[in-house]
Amino acid sequence: MNKIIPPENLPELLERAYLMAGVNLAHIAAQRGLSVPKDLKRDKGWVGQLIEMELGAIAGSKPEQDFLHLGVELKTIPIDSRGHPLETTYVCVAPLHNIQGLTWQNSLVCHKLQRVLWVPIEGERCIPVGERRIGTPILWEPTPHELQLLQQDWEEIMELIALGKVDKVTARHGEVLQLRPKAANSKALTQSIAADGSLKMTNPRGFYLKKNFTASILNRVFG
DNA sequence: GGGTGATCATAC
DNA sequence: GTATGATCACCC
Numbered sequence: 478m479n480k481i482i483p484p485e486n487l488p489e490l491l492e493r494a495y496l497m498a499g500v501n502l503a504h505i506a507a508q509r510g511l512s513v514p515k516d517l518k519r520d521k522g523w524v525g526q527l528i529e530m531e532l533g534a535i536a537g538s539k540p541e542q543d544f545l546h547l548g549v550e551l552k553t554i555p556i557d558s559r560g561h562p563l564e565t566t567y568v569c570v571a572p573l574h575n576i577q578g579l580t581w582q583n584s585l586v587c588h589k590l591q592r593v594l595w596v597p598i599e600g601e602r603c604i605p606v607g608e609r610r611i612g613t614p615i616l617w618e619p620t621p622h623e624l625q626l627l628q629q630d631w632e633e634i635m636e637l638i639a640l641g642k643v644d645k646v647t648a649r650h651g652e653v654l655q656l657r658p659k660a661a662n663s664k665a666l667t668q669s670i671a672a673d674g675s676l677k678m679t680n681p682r683g684f685y686l687k688k689n690f691t692a693s694i695l696n697r698v699f700g
Numbered sequence: 701g702g703g704t705g706a707t708c709a710t711a712c
Numbered sequence: 713g714t715a716t717g718a719t720c721a722c723c724c
Contacts, residue, residue, distance in 0.1 A: 491706045521708055522717030529717080538711060538716040555719080565703085567718060600719090658705055660713090669714070679713080680706095690704085 481533040483574055487547050487616075491525045492616035493532050494594060502598070503607030505531050513607040525553045528596050528611070540585060541567060542592075550593045553602020556612065563600045566686040571656055573669035574676055575639055581628045584635075586684050590627065592651055597695060599628070617694050623653075626690070630654035634684075641672035652688035655694075659683030 484490035488591045497505065500525065506513050509530055514520040529536070534543040534551055543551040555563040569585045579585055597612035619627065630651035637646050660667075660681040669679040 516720060517708095518710060521719045524719095526710095536716095538714080553718085564719060566721075567716095570715065605717065629710085646723045654702090658707085659715095660707080662707060662708095663705080 481530065483533040483535055483544065484547070487549070488550050490532065490544060490549065490594065491614065491616060494596060496582060497528075497531065497596070497611045498613045499610060501608050501610045502527065505611075506607065515608065516602070519613060523606075524555075524598055524609075528553050528598075542589060543595075549595065550589050550591075552593055553596045553598050556570040556597045556694070556695070557601055558596065558599075560612075560616045562688045562695065565655070565657075565688055566691050567659070568654075568662060568686060570659060571634075571682040571684050572637070573643055573667060573679060575680065576635065576639055576670075579635065581631055586627065586631055590619060595691075595694065615695065617699070618692075623690075626653045631684070637669060641670045641674065641677075643669050643682065646682075648685075651687070653683050653687055655687055656682050657685050 484493060497614055503513050505527055508659050509527065511527065517523060519655055529543060529551060532551065535545070539660040542549060552566055569589055572579065572585075587636040587667055593616075595617055598608040599612070599614075634646055634650055634654070634656050637643065637650075648657045650656065651683060658680050663680055664680055666678040667681045668676045
């Protein structure tokens with residue numbers, strides 16, 4: 478399979494992304510020498526990693542933006558026939574301890590969402606994976622209002638975590654940003670703050686963008 | 701039906 | 713376990 482050089486600058490990244498619009502996943506997979514899974518049950522990250530590869534993202538499991546040199550995070554987003562998101566969007570792992578002094582401005586959520594290249598992909602399960610088409614990419618930088626919503630949710634959730642109430646936070650907290658389990662399964666454990674300030678073990682959590690928020694981003698283009 | 705909580709694959 | 717990439721699937 479051909480290796481793809483990372484884009485040198487933002488226009489180059491955008492050009493590559495725009496060239497994929499309208500193309501289906503089987504076509505991209507064939508170029509990369511990959512086989513297409515029959516469904517995503519056991520390949521949940523397949524689409525995202527395929528697009529990463531095609532755009533020349535730096536492979537790695539670092540908690541940073543995909544195109545660090547460009548200040549861009551890449552997100553594929555499954556959409557229905559009307560262009561609405563089918564899933565929430567994972568942002569990053571939530572810190573559950575050692576969070577004294579942590580502010581919104583230096584949080585991982587804030588850094589990752591500073592600039593996102595959204596790549597919509599047809600995601601309805603009735604469409605065979607290989608036939609799903611890539612949509613028009615959207616380079617998004619949060620507006621001041623969006624930043625305010627994100628910061629407010631983040632601060633409320635982090636406050637509860639700091640108070641040792643992580644187990645009381647559900648996905649219903651937050652208007653645009655939510656906290657949900659993010660682990661291999663419900664038995665996975667990590668350290669978190671207990672009510673008395675000591676450490677206890679809890680299921681790891683991650684921050685996710687709710688569908689309505691992502692939909693409003695996509696709607697700017699698709700109406 | 702839709703959202704919340706659970707889960708899958710993989711690298712290290 | 714933690715981090716990446718996310719979607720699955722049960723329950724309300």
